[in-house]
Amino acid sequence: MRIRSVAWIAAALLAVSLSVNAQTYPAREMRVVVGLPAGSGGDVVARFYADKLARVSGQTVIVENKPGMILSIGADAVAKSAPDGYTILITSVTSSHAANLFLFKKLPYNPITDFTPVALLQQGYFILVVRPESGWTSVAKLTAAMKEKGAKASYGYGSPPALASAEFYKARAGLQAVGIPYRTAMQSLPQMFAGELDFQFIDSTQGTPLITGGKLRGLAITSGKRIPGVELPTMAEAANIPEFDVSPTWGVFLPAGAPQSVVAQLESWFDEITKMDSTKQFLARTHASSYPGGAQALAAFLPKEIKRWEQLAKLAKIQPR
Structure with a gap:
């Protein structure tokens, strides 16, 4: 009986604490967790939104990098944090909450039940790149060479x-190319430049400057449709794969059980951020697209993205490890 009483009192104190916290939120610095190394393309995205969050909230926002297990280490750290609104996950929903379900046999968290959805932010794409010296000027030529x-x-x-x-x-082109894993795309570049890798798909944030700088040649993009201002065909067109659409989508989560008032406040702030001119300029600079939405939109998007990646994993014949 005493154990039950202590447990009940602890639960009551936590509820009171969260209630008071919600009324004064944010009363101290917030922590944004990103599951990628500092300097990576995803880190650039997370830090941009973290900086904007600091501006609109008037509170200090610290970015903490927790790389590993393809964004899963960072996501797990947030899932196991106190649901008080002071630990925030800005992540590629596509990776940490959808694709990883089919890349790993077991995740340390449940993408749906261990998190509170807050907002959708933006959508990007990857670019199929080769070395300019390779002589491969189209996907068709690359395919023939491979x-x-x-x-x-x-x-x-x-x-x-x-x-x-x-x-x-x-799978669709009938190739036998061997995949070499790296912690980030940037770590693979020395081998790419040296000709030890034939091709790779790199996110637009990092790939675009390398292409415009003449260090890599872009052949096609992974988006399901052409991107205004980008003079590259889609993989659906260039490789004749109609169903090809890999568009990483970014969003914001809190741990499960976060107070609704805190969720609403963050949702409002991120809505404000997505509408800023500086955000539009950032998206244009990194060749990403605005993909705004609140907590309900992210909650509805997630199961659809999981289903899409289940189908994509089967089509790509990906085996979980």
């Missing part, structure tokens, strides 16, 4: 969308 190389062909990847894109391309 078929000749057979199992000696290789590609690098540093994220679920990059892996899925490459494996989907391989």
